[in-house]
Amino acid sequence: MDQARFRKQLDFIVEVDKVKEILRKSKLFTRSRYENDAEHSWTICLMAVLLREYANDEVNLERVMKMLLIHDIVEIDAGDTFLYAKERATVRASEEAAARRIFGLLEEDQAKELYSLWIEFEERATSEAKYARVLDRLEPIFSNYVNEGYTWKEHGISLDMVIEKNGIVEEGSKEIWAFVRALLDECVEKGYLAK
Amino acid sequence: MDQARFRKQLDFIVEVDKVKEILRKSKLFTRSRYENDAEHSWTICLMAVLLREYANDEVNLERVMKMLLIHDIVEIDAGDTFLYAKERATVRASEEAAARRIFGLLEEDQAKELYSLWIEFEERATSEAKYARVLDRLEPIFSNYVNEGYTWKEHGISLDMVIEKNGIVEEGSKEIWAFVRALLDECVEKGYLAK
Numbered sequence: 200m201d202q203a204r205f206r207k208q209l210d211f212i213v214e215v216d217k218v219k220e221i222l223r224k225s226k227l228f229t230r231s232r233y234e235n236d237a238e239h240s241w242t243i244c245l246m247a248v249l250l251r252e253y254a255n256d257e258v259n260l261e262r263v264m265k266m267l268l269i270h271d272i273v274e275i276d277a278g279d280t281f282l283y284a285k286e287r288a289t290v291r292a293s294e295e296a297a298a299r300r301i302f303g304l305l306e307e308d309q310a311k312e313l314y315s316l317w318i319e320f321e322e323r324a325t326s327e328a329k330y331a332r333v334l335d336r337l338e339p340i341f342s343n344y345v346n347e348g349y350t351w352k353e354h355g356i357s358l359d360m361v362i363e364k365n366g367i368v369e370e371g372s373k374e375i376w377a378f379v380r381a382l383l384d385e386c387v388e389k390g391y392l393a394k
Numbered sequence: 395m396d397q398a399r400f401r402k403q404l405d406f407i408v409e410v411d412k413v414k415e416i417l418r419k420s421k422l423f424t425r426s427r428y429e430n431d432a433e434h435s436w437t438i439c440l441m442a443v444l445l446r447e448y449a450n451d452e453v454n455l456e457r458v459m460k461m462l463l464i465h466d467i468v469e470i471d472a473g474d475t476f477l478y479a480k481e482r483a484t485v486r487a488s489e490e491a492a493a494r495r496i497f498g499l500l501e502e503d504q505a506k507e508l509y510s511l512w513i514e515f516e517e518r519a520t521s522e523a524k525y526a527r528v529l530d531r532l533e534p535i536f537s538n539y540v541n542e543g544y545t546w547k548e549h550g551i552s553l554d555m556v557i558e559k560n561g562i563v564e565e566g567s568k569e570i571w572a573f574v575r576a577l578l579d580e581c582v583e584k585g586y587l588a589k
Contacts, residue, residue: 200448200569208444209536212437216423219433228411238414241436242407245463249403249504253395261456268440309444341404374395 204306211304217275224281224354225339230346236271236279243267243334250334253374256326266320266331269313273297282339282364283356291321329371336365337375344382348391357393358383399501406499412470419476419549420534425541431466431474438462438529445529448569451521461515461526464508468492477534477559478551486516524566531560532570539577543586552588553578 218236225234244267251260271279276297280290302313319328340361343351350356361383369376386392413431420429439462446455466474471492475485497508514523535556538546545551556578564571581587 200573202573205445205448205573211444212441212533212536213423213540215440216437219422219429220424220426227414228408229415231415234414235433237436238430238432241432241439241463242411244436244439244459245410246407248460248463249406249500250400253400261459264439264456264459265443268436268443305444338407341407345408378395378397378400 207305208309211301214301214304215272215275218272221271221274221279223279223339224350225342226346226349228342228345230349236274239338240268240271243331243338246334246338247331250337250372250375251330253372254326254330254333255370255372256330258327258330262316262327263331265313266316266328267334269317270320270331270335272301273317275301281354283354283360294321323367323370326371329367331371333368333371333375336368337379340365340379340382343391344386347389348386351386351392355393358387361392402500403504406496409496409499410467410470413467416466416469416474418474418534419545420537421541421544423537423540425544431469434533435463435466438526438533441529441533442526445532445567445570446525448567449521449525449528450565450567451525453522453525457511457522458526460508461511461523462529464512465515465526465530467496468512470496476549478549478555489516518562518565521566524562526566528563528566528570531563532574535560535574535577538586539581542584543581546581546587550588553582556587 221236222233223236223239225239226232227234244264247260247263247267251258273294277290277293280286298314298317302310302317305313319325320331323329323332339350343349365379368379383392387394416431417428418431418434420434421427422429439459442455442458442462446453468489472485472488475481493509493512497505497512500508514520515526518524518527534545538544546556560574563574578587582589
């Protein structure tokens with residue numbers, strides 16, 4: 200074992216523990232408190248395992264899971280930006296700097312691997328990235344369904360906005376997008392989401 | 395899409411969200427609060443990705459990650475039992491019942507897959523399970539190192555006890571076990587762990 204390499208790996212694990220203190224705009228399904236980035240990543244990783252059969256293409260699940268595990272680590276430096284916030288358009292530069300700093304704590308081979316996976320997820324050019332994004336979007340939508348639209352109501356989100364911002368789900372899973380569209384209509388009917 | 399099947403998958407995700415409220419005896423690396431099972435699972439899944447090169451055998455990382463994602467779900471019903479507690483010897487029956495109930499929320503094919511992975515992890519008969527257990531043990535030990543033995547001191551844990559309960563690390567990674575042994579000696583020297 201190369202001790203210096205191993206210590207870098209452990210130091211990286213200690214550093215990324217900070218995502219456990221980055222709160223999202225979504226709550227737990229029990230609505231008891233806001234969810235943090237580590238918890239969110241765990242949930243969607245598990246969703247990736249269970250829902251693979253609905254992906255448009257065959258996917259390499261190992262790559263999907265790796266992407267989902269690390270996709271929010273950049274928020275340690277860049278913070279969590281709400282999907283519907285204006286700042287969303289300009290956050291990319293600070294997230295990129297964060298990716299370089301944080302993944303750069305590892306030796307070059309692993310730093311490169313994680314950075315590439317992060318870029319792949321962001322640019323969604325592969326089947327794996329497209330499918331990974333489905334899970335990242337499905338969780339908060341389903342959470343709003345279960346919890347009667349609490350985030351949508353709090354931030355004045357309407358059906359058009361949800362459709363516009365989440366249409367990328369279709370790129371990864373036509374079947375899940377069809378489910379989401381019907382669910383959103385049901386949310387409007389039930390008064391969870393403004394028309 | 396089989397809607398009934400998909401709803402079972404989503405209902406499972408909602409049910410297992412409860413692990414986010416199961417607290418462990420370990421704290422975050424910043425020591426700000428106790429860690430929950432979902433956060434712990436996320437960390438060790440990421441460790442599995444980074445530390446694979448130290449596994450005694452070649453491992454299928456997808457299977458390792460799946461095991462780590464689900465290994466603590468049974469604690470929703472059975473609770474978290476401290477590694478050094480006497481109850482540890484008798485908790486297996488209630489964990490088994492929990493596994494049947496919770497994985498049984500899914501359709502039979504997926505229920506069977508997750509149940510088998512959970513049993514595989516518990517019985518550590520495969521290279522994947524042995525490696526997965528390394529990460530599950532390494533995290534709290536390293537957390538105690540970083541945080542000056544807080545859990546060990548709180549519960550009166552000594553070097554012999556840590557060695558006895560964590561010797562299984564060697565089955566999955568001789569290199570990591572050698573690192574851990576040296577780290578434990580350092581912990582004794584520094585006063586983090588009783589001799």
